[in-house]
Amino acid sequence: MKTVYISQQGCYLCLEKELILVKKNKDIINQIQLPLVEQILIFGKSQLTTQLIRSCLWRDIPILYLSRMGYCYGRIIAIERGYRQLSRYQQQLEFYDQLIVARNIVSAKIKNSKTILQRQQRRKENLELQQTIDSLNYLCQQAEKADSIEKLFGYEGASAASYFSAFGQCFNNPSFIFYSRSRRPPGNQVNALLSFGYQVLWNHLFALIELQGLDPYYGCLHQSSDRHAALTSDLIEEFRAGIVDSLILYLVNKNIINAEEDFVFRNGGCYLNDNGRRKYLQAFVTRMEEMITNEQGYKEPRWDLLMQQVKKIKQFFYSPANTYEPYLLR
CATH class of the missing domain: 3.100.10.20 (CRISPR-associated endonuclease Cas1, N-terminal domain)
Structure with a gap:
């Protein structure tokens, strides 16, 4: 199918x-x-x-x-x-099963972030990148042993800060300067790209979760509430680096996005303008339409990576004994 x-x-x-x-x-x-x-x-x-x-x-x-x-x-x-059959399975999940999945998600996010830096390190050796890679290795080991969601968030936050402190070293376009992540509002062009890219990806995952009959508001890592689609926030973590961050590196380093023409500064923040959003969305769709080999050895568009993971988490909720395996960059 x-x-x-x-x-x-x-x-x-x-x-x-x-x-x-x-x-x-x-x-x-x-x-x-x-x-x-x-x-x-x-x-x-x-x-x-x-x-x-x-x-x-x-x-x-x-x-x-x-x-x-x-x-x-x-x-x-x-x-x-039209009826939510899976919601009760999500709500009745035991804490230990929830914790195992949360650990897997956080460790996958850290590993994928590390892979992005390792790719850059292979192109051109950089001491700061290597130190960050070593730090991410340590934080991943700690996350895999965490005995609470609070500790997991601590390791996840530390790994994100470490990763983004080195992410700017991956750009070879002097028009784009990046030192740290800023969200509300995005402080510069790279942060504007990250915020917009993550929102686009979040929207897609939310739709796929809905399509599979899952309740987007019950997750394992993020806190569930009526106003926060926790499961969507869970699943986006393993895709941030491999889909959004890698695409931004491509757009910036290939001079497809222009630091002056494709952004607007307003209300103390930096945002993509209409032309910049159009460029990003065109590149995003093109990349997601690329044919890749899936786990079964068949050629499928990259879109299918998202659907595969949604189906995996769905099977986990049905049968928690078979734990959820996140997406890892190769």
Whole structure:
């Protein structure tokens, strides 16, 4: 079964017997067998025929409508899919099972951050990068032994501060200077890119969690509340470095993003302007559409990495004995 991602703008999806035809400007750009489809995600402005929607409902195939930033406008689901069956499993999770998953998530985040720095270190040796890599190794070991969520947050916070103190060493574009992470508001261009990139990724994960029938507001690491989608905040941790940080390094070092033209300063902070957001989103979608080899050895778009992890956490909630394994950069 596969997930269909429609991120090109202006597409038209229709049904011909058991075949979904994806058209653009009257040209057929893709064909997908309907019985093999698990779900359909529409990013931005594309259309589906009523016949296709009806067939998806009949086959229990949900359809999700999102903005290009990943904000979920809504979904079309069959009636029997409209009830939260998994929420009680999430709420009844034992503390020890919750702690194990939280440890795995934090250690994966630290390892992925370390991998980003190691890649840069292999290109050009740097003493500060090596010292940070050693620090992250130590903090990861401590996180794997933590006996409380509070201690985990301490190690996670220390690792993030250490990682971002060295992250600026990875830029070779003199127009972008970065010393530390600042969020509200972002203090400079790199922080603006990080904040925007994390928000886009967060939106996408939230939508996928909803699509799998999970409750985004019950997680393992972050505190659950009616105003905080804790599970989304949990799952984003393992993807920050590999998807957002690495993309920002590419955009800056390849001079795709311009430090003067693509940002605006207002209310004491720095933000991407319309042109900068457009550049980032185009690069993000292009990267997420790239075909990679998944764990089963099949070629899938990078989008599928997110869905694989959502499905893994779903299986964990059903069967906590099989603990959750986060995504690790290779």
